[in-house]
Amino acid sequence: MFREEPKSNGITVVIREVWAWNIESEFAIISSLIDKYPFISMDTEFPGVIYRSDPRKKKNRGSGSGSGDDLYRLLKSNVDELNLIQLGLTLSDASGNLPHLNNPNNQCYIWEFNFSDFDVDRDPHAADSVHLLTQQGIDFQRNKKEGVDSLTFAELIMSSGLLCNHSVSWVTFHSAYDFAYLIKILTRRPLPSSLLDFLAITRVSRAVGKSHQAGSDSLLTWHAFQKMVHLFFRNHLPHNHSGVIYGLHLYSY
Structure with missing residues (x-):
């Protein structure tokens, strides 16, 4: 359930791993913290991309980006076909402090949700991405057996206070795919x-x-x-x- 990371400035960051058997209690904790820690940083892990843009369409475009329509169609094709593996949440206050849950040992906490939706033996994926995630410690067989069902996650996050809350600010980096997967989970349908x-x-x-x-x-x-x-x-x-x-x-x- 917990995974400690090296200490920084005397504080140990503990990753609270969320599985099917503890998701309700972890969301209850998150809900109790949102008012004090309203900055939410999100990141996702997914099985790469299986559809890529045609490099011939990028000629004479300066930055190399396609049109907005092209980019969205590419994102939609991948997200509709693939399933989420992990979603990470970091809660913080305006000063950058992480929640410590009244722990006296200078520990603070972040969350890592592990999903059961992706089956590495059956589902489409980019082999190089899955290989990288395996090297980084993701246990796909454990995810399949103990991971969170995305429907359960959607129901709990909708009532958690993380969404539809004007006092909450989301912080992401290049988050088109992150939000696309979140929308897919919340709506239970293609983008x-x-x-x-x-x-x-x-x-x-x-x-x-x-x-x-x-x-x-x-x-x-x-x-x-x-x-x-x-x-x-x-x-x-x-x-x-x-x-x-x-x-x-x-x-x-």
């Missing part, structure tokens, strides 16, 4: 490929008119935006997205 997919996930229905008619689609877009703000931003307008126009702003990973 949305269109507005209609998004509407099905969020249960927004057309109020009037027909699809591909401008008036009807404009109202539907507004209702989808309202639902998104309610679900993901706790009814606070996401001002940091203001001025971002789809197709003109590329992301990279």
Whole structure:
């Protein structure tokens, strides 16, 4: 359940390993800490990528990045096909302090969730990625036997206070795939490929008119935006997205 890492400044960081048999108690601990430690850093481990971009499409593009559509299609193809292996969470306060759980031995804690969804003997994966993860100590057979089912994880994280909480700030690095896998787990379906997919996930229905008619689609877009703000931003307008126009702003990973 615990794995200690070398001491830094007299403090030992302990990785709390989360499995099927202790996930409820660990989420209970995390929930009790969010108000004091509202900065959440996330990282995931997954079995590589099996679909890659065509290098011929990168010619004459300067930075070498494809269009936003191309990048999203590539991400979606991989995430839809593959399964998550691990998800790590680090909780911190504004000063960078990690939770110590009233431990008198200068120990502080972070969390590592191990999932059972990926079967190395059966599921598609990139062999070099799985080899690297094996070298780094991930026991795929133990994950398959003792790991967390992603449905259980989704139910518990939704009620934990980590999501739909305006006081929480998420910290990630090149996180397109990290958030994509999280969305896949939470929605229990492939990533949305269109507005209609998004509407099905969020249960927004057309109020009037027909699809591909401008008036009807404009109202539907507004209702989808309202639902998104309610679900993901706790009814606070996401001002940091203001001025971002789809197709003109590329992301990279």
